[in-house]
Amino acid sequence: MSLDHLYQQIILDHSKARHGSGLAGTQAPDGATTGQSHQLNPVCGDEVTLRLAVTDGKVAQIAWDGAGCSISMASASVLTDLAEGMTVAELHEVINSFREVLRSRGKITADPELLGDAAAFEGVARYAARVKCAMISWVAAEDALNQAA
Amino acid sequence: MAVVSTPATLERALPVMDNAEVQRIRNDFPILDQLVNGRPLVYLDSGATSQNPLSVIEAEQEFYEQRNAAVHRGAHHLAVEATEAFEDARQTVADFISADYSEIIWTSNATEGLNLLSYALSNAGLWAAHGRGDARLKDLALNPGDEIVVTEMEHHANLIPWQELAFRTGASLRYIPVDDAGGLRMDVAGDIVNARTRVLAFTHASNVLGTINPVRELTALGRSAGALVVLDACQSAPHMPLDVKELDVDFAVFSGHKMLAPTGIGVLYGKQDILDILPPFLTGGSMITTVTMERAEYLPAPQRFEAGTQRISQAVALAAAANYLTETGLDRVHRWEAELGQRMITGLESLPGIRVLGPAAGQDRIGLAAFDVEGVHAHDVGQFLDSRGIAVRVGHHCAQPLHRRLGLTATTRASAYLYNTTDDVDQFLDAVSGVRAYFRA
Numbered sequence: 001m002s003l004d005h006l007y008q009q010i011i012l013d014h015s016k017a018r019h020g021s022g023l024a025g026t027q028a029p030d031g032a033t034t035g036q037s038h039q040l041n042p043v044c045g046d047e048v049t050l051r052l053a054v055t056d057g058k059v060a061q062i063a064w065d066g067a068g069c070s071i072s073m074a075s076a077s078v079l080t081d082l083a084e085g086m087t088v089a090e091l092h093e094v095i096n097s098f099r100e101v102l103r104s105r106g107k108i109t110a111d112p113e114l115l116g117d118a119a120a121f122e123g124v125a126r127y128a129a130r131v132k133c134a135m136i137s138w139v140a141a142e143d144a145l146n147q148a149a
Numbered sequence: 150m151a152v153v154s155t156p157a158t159l160e161r162a163l164p165v166m167d168n169a170e171v172q173r174i175r176n177d178f179p180i181l182d183q184l185v186n187g188r189p190l191v192y193l194d195s196g197a198t199s200q201n202p203l204s205v206i207e208a209e210q211e212f213y214e215q216r217n218a219a220v221h222r223g224a225h226h227l228a229v230e231a232t233e234a235f236e237d238a239r240q241t242v243a244d245f246i247s248a249d250y251s252e253i254i255w256t257s258n259a260t261e262g263l264n265l266l267s268y269a270l271s272n273a274g275l276w277a278a279h280g281r282g283d284a285r286l287k288d289l290a291l292n293p294g295d296e297i298v299v300t301e302m303e304h305h306a307n308l309i310p311w312q313e314l315a316f317r318t319g320a321s322l323r324y325i326p327v328d329d330a331g332g333l334r335m336d337v338a339g340d341i342v343n344a345r346t347r348v349l350a351f352t353h354a355s356n357v358l359g360t361i362n363p364v365r366e367l368t369a370l371g372r373s374a375g376a377l378v379v380l381d382a383c384q385s386a387p388h389m390p391l392d393v394k395e396l397d398v399d400f401a402v403f404s405g406h407k408m409l410a411p412t413g414i415g416v417l418y419g420k421q422d423i424l425d426i427l428p429p430f431l432t433g434g435s436m437i438t439t440v441t442m443e444r445a446e447y448l449p450a451p452q453r454f455e456a457g458t459q460r461i462s463q464a465v466a467l468a469a470a471a472n473y474l475t476e477t478g479l480d481r482v483h484r485w486e487a488e489l490g491q492r493m494i495t496g497l498e499s500l501p502g503i504r505v506l507g508p509a510a511g512q513d514r515i516g517l518a519a520f521d522v523e524g525v526h527a528h529d530v531g532q533f534l535d536s537r538g539i540a541v542r543v544g545h546h547c548a549q550p551l552h553r554r555l556g557l558t559a560t561t562r563a564s565a566y567l568y569n570t571t572d573d574v575d576q577f578l579d580a581v582s583g584v585r586a587y588f589r590a
Contacts, residue, residue: 003536003587007529012589044528044544045558067558069526070588133528 006127007070010078010120015070020080026063028053035147037140041132046072048137052083052144059083059091062141069133071124076137078117083141088149094118095142102131163478166485168570174477175568177202188538191573196356196384196517196564197542198406201470205409208469212462220461221435221452235461238468239451242416245471246382246401247392252424254417254454255464259383260306262402262417263350265430265454266379267310270348271317272428283426289377293319296345298376300325300333300362301554302355305547307381311350320347327554331358331507338370346376353385357548357562358507359490359514361385364396372397377423383407387474387566388515389483393418405463410470414463417454424450431456474567482567486516489565489574493518496578502585506555517564519546522581524590527559533587534561537580 028034032053040047046068053061062080066073083091098118101110106126110119124134164170175181178200183190192200212234218227220235236250243253256262274290276282291297297311301324315322323346325338342349349371354361364380371378380401385391387408393401400423405414419427429436429447433456438446447453474482495510497503502523508514522530531543542562545552552558563577584590 003533006532007587016589044526045549046528047558069528071528127532130528130532 005123006130008120008123010117011070011074014074014077014117017077018073019077020062020064021066021073021077023049023051023063023065026051026061028063029055029060031055032060033148035144035149037143037147039136039140039143041068041072041136043132044069046133046136048072048076048140050076050137050140050144052141052148054088054145054148057087057149059086059088059145064137064140066137068136069130071121071130071133072136075118075121075134078120079137079141082116082118088145091141091145095138095145098138099135101125102134163481166481166567168572171485171568171570175570177204177473178568179203181568185538185540186536191537191539191569191576193563193565193569193573193577194540194542195387195407195566195569196546196562198412199387199409199566200568201409201411201466202473204473205411205466205469209411209462209466212465217462219458231461234465235459238464241468241471242464245391245475246386246416246418247394248418249421251449251451252418252421254419254424254451255459256402256415256417257413257460258404258406258415259381259402260310260404260415262415263306263310263379263381265417266400266402266419267314268430269427269454270377271314272430274318276428282428285426286428289423289427291315291318291320291347294345295320295347296323296343297321297348297350298323298325298342298346299349300351301327302331302333302358302360302548302551303350303352304356304381304383305549306383307350307352307379308550311348314348325351327358327551329555330509331355331360331551331555333360333362335363335366338367342367342370342374342376344374346371346374348379349374349376350379350381352381352383353391354388354515355507355551356384356517357519357546357551357560359517359519360507361513361515364398368397384515384517388479388486390479399423405467405470408467408470409473410467411463414460414467416467419450421450424454427453429453429456433457435459477567483515485567486565486569487514489569489571490514490516490518492571492574493563493565493577496574497581500578500582502590503581506557506560516566516569517562519560519562520581521557521560522584522590525584525588527561529588530561530581530584533584534577534580537576539577539580541577 032055036051038049048066050064110122112119216230218231220232277287277290378398380398382403386403401418406412436456504521527543
């Protein structure tokens with residue numbers, strides 16, 4: 001397995017761009033219901049605090065603070081781009097699909113129609129030690145979504 | 150004519166290790182001869198766990214093929230053979246650290262050794278409170294107002310058991326801080342270790358910084374305070390000569406798997422006069438003299454601390470590992486690894502954006518280096534090195550407080566052993582030099 005299969009261009013780009021990063025500087029939209037979740041991976045110290053705002057049954061905004069490896073930071077950034085505008089049910093479906101791909105040890109291929117840029121994390125599934133890095137913000141989003149919706 | 154060698158002439162007679170010798174040593178370690186991600190494996194994670202030479206693997210196999218039985222019971226031939234192998238192993242490991250035979254307690258690893266000790270000490274308090282056991286147990290008991298002292302650079306294994314002992318007894322936990330360079334603040338140690346100190350526990354060599362701590366100075370502080378002195382020898386026993394009598398510590402722990410032996414075996418050394426009165430931690434079979442439905446009398450050390458069927462084959466394998474190290478010469482191993490450590494740090498310090506923890510180049514360090522790569526998380530560094538066949542450790546190395554003190558959450562650590570060549574270090578350095586470009590840091 002080549003390193004470039006794991007660190008796809010999209011992942012390297014998003015690990016720098018970090019869309020949605022910066023909780024303190026982002027106000028949740030007026031009238032939205034919000035949920036917030038803090039997730040920590042004790043193995044490597046990766047940490048994400050993610051707030052998710054829902055308006056009229058749709059994800060209005062994701063904002064997060066995090067520290068961690070490029071996989072975990074890119075994954076939070078991609079999630080932010082993907083989730084905003086989705087219905088609660090759609091985001092649940094996407095999170096479940098993402099989890100299924102990542103836990104498959106490479107047996108299940110990602111559906112780019114459903115997962116968009118997040119399909120780039122398909123290669124992570126072959127690196128068991130890195131699956132949690134890719135999942136951490138998604139676990140936070142699921143938790144926050146359950147609070148908000 | 151007989152030639153009498155003094156230690157000094159013997160020392161001169163021993164050739165220093167070189168790459169040619171290391172190449173011969175590597176032939177004893179079959180696992181090292183493999184490709185990882187298409188590259189020859191460069192194993193630089195011995196600080197986490199070391200590899201086993203054939204003599205160790207064969208010692209364990211020979212035990213199971215020829216002598217396996219429960220020890221200390223049964224009159225049959227195999228039981229006698231197994232008991233002899235098990236107790237011979239204890240003598241070998243005692244000799245390895247200049248201890249006496251009955252001062253060696255088998256544990257699963259150093260973590261278990263430290264937990265055993267901390268629970269035995271809280272049991273000492275309970276026994277003393279009930280007038281049970283030796284009258285001197287009250288001197289071992291911890292009470293509110295007493296203090297336990299550790300250092301800020303400890304592995305969690307030499308921190309958390311003491312936090313919990315403090316919780317159980319009402320004692321307070323204090324620590325000797327480290328300075329910005331990661332050195333122990335010996336200037337304040339004399340105040341922190343004082344008449345209230347009952348236990349002083351510290352590491353011989355830091356698993357993150359590579360520092361070798363001033364054991365004699367610290368032990369002297371502990372002695373003058375009347376405290377028990379506990380040495381974490383996990384990163385020293387495998388890599389340098391260790392003489393517990395000369396160091397005069399009361400207890401020492403180390404793990405077999407960090408010194409060429411299998412997992413599941415470790416050692417707690419304790420001074421005989423303390424072990425003689427210390428209550429047990431785990432109780433049950435194999436550690437008693439007389440048992441009634443109401444109570445039990447216990448065997449002397451070491452059996453008092455070895456309840457249940459022991460890790461017999463692992464103990465035999467650990468003795469084989471100790472023999473391998475002794476035959477190679479730990480003085481020589483120590484010098485070789487120090488050279489590799491200096492090569493690592495000199496190389497790392499020359500790279501832009503790399504911050505090495507611990508002593509600077511030219512200062513004493515064991516054969517390891519932990520470092521931060523600016524703009525790249527340690528997990529990514531480790532993954533990048535792995536793609537080049539290089540095995541290192543990433544994370545907090547079970548030393549979160551130390552990392553927090555140094556303003557970091559995770560670092561990358563390369564740690565060498567007697568089977569690493571200078572070429573291993575050079576390949577590692579070459580790979581590290583490419584990390585920041587790959588991740589565009």
